[in-house]
Amino acid sequence: MMPYAFDLKNVTKHFGSVNALNGVSLHSEENKVFALLGPNGAGKTTIVRILSTLLEPSSGTALVHGLDVQKQPKEVRKIIGLAGQYAAVDEFQTGFENILMVGLLYGLKRSEARKRTEQLIERLDLADAANRPVRTYSGGMRRRLDLGASLVGQPKILFLDEPTTGLDPASRQGMWQIVHELIDQGTSILLTTQYLEEADELADSIAVVNEGKVIAKGTSNQLKSRLGNDMIEFKLNRLDDLAKAKEAVSSIAKSPADFNKDTLVMRVPVNNGSKDLMKLVERLNQARLDVEELSLHRPSLDDVFLALTGNVTHTDTPIKVNHKGVG
């Protein structure tokens, strides 16, 4: 049996009287992307630091590819790459020197370290700045360089702690692009984020953490369907169509549809958004009923978080509620 990429068993971590982690159990398959989603102070960084051998858990066990981080930290370090929450790069060294140094410290031969450094510089779009000291780099460039340093050892598992926090939208898109490429190559990734959108975009599985506990886990879709409130919306052309419309949705609606006489918008709660949408389109066609603005609304991860914690996440930027529409 393949070992899990990482496996946390009932891990706790106390800093004095602060309980940063209160019994966290999580694991992820190889070559999958796992996202830890949670607000500031949730315990995300603590989890990453335990898995990357920087912190010992107070109790419980943490395995990386079957290796115990407390008993075999040296073995663990050979197979991990870490891009921490704050770019761990040397200001006075050039970008090239930074990655090369890390390559050499992974124990690579000099020629191999050089080759990989050159490739990464190219791939991370740092070629123009490769020979400049890092203190001249922008935030986005530092992040990319840091990622480069974490990749030079060709790790089996990559830890990305809030890889896009503080980046402008363009840099964030660039970072996502790079992560997508890594995913395509089949690297196991554990990433943490405060952005629901980011977890949705990148991760195969998501664990929502809050106050040192996992409060939900599953795929993005599973988390959303825990709320169960997929909603189909459409607008009638005329009030006269109402009877026909009610007839058409009757067998699909999970509970009575809601209709607004002023806007002519009908909202139909359904169980299975995409399937029910197809059915509804069929019914509407059969009834020869023209509607406008047909769309499917699934709850966003924001809604999930709100429902799970009763709190809005404490991100420093306003969260864009991004309902995905179909139609």
Added chain:
Amino acid sequence: MGWLRLLRDTWVMTLRNLRRYVRLPQLLFFSSVQPIMFLLLFNYVFGGALGSSVRIPGIKYIDFLLPGILVQMVMFGGVQTGIGLADDMGKGIIDRFRSLPMTRVAVVAGRTFADALRNLVVIGIMIAVGYLLGFRFNSAVDALGMVLMALLFGYALSWVFAFIGMIAKDSETAQLASFVFIFPLTFASGVFVPIQTMPSWLQVFVRNQPVTFIADAARALALGINEHGAIWKTIIWVVGLLIVFVPLAMWQYKRRAS
């Protein structure tokens, strides 16, 4: 891990730290301009007043001063070790190092080696300037002996300050804490003036603190004076400091970095 890996990692870290000296202007200043300034100031400002009180017959003040001031400069060099490590500990880079399959001791050892190399350059500059001011070694062997001793003493101190630097919560505190040690030790010593000129209560301290006999030993070697006692005491101090502070610094490194 093996010795080879230890040496290689240490060398990688040494180079990394040396780049810092070459690329940060203020560090370049402290490594080159400051020592020269000290030498010139002490030679011309104090030299006139003190020269006559240097009781060893036939010895110029610069001959008295240079070996002592070299000892002071390698002590300042040691402070840099602590400051650099305190700086690293406060930044994300230390997490990077700790998450790598590298030899742990290389982070601190690489720092101390870089500072030893830097000290070697500083010593070279100061001897060159000293020669312009009229300083002369007794013999090449003695010269080598003095340089080696100053280097080794500076190296041992680097580990002391590595320990202090990693206890301090940031580089400013490290600097402050280090200079609290450095100033009394260098000025209340035989580095700048003969001990006989000091009040007798102070002489008790001065005669028994390491900087004095390390300066004495450096001076003895430079000028070819027979002072085996001071040289042996120096060697014992260097070895003793390393035995105590290498483990302490490594222990603090592991503690601090978790």
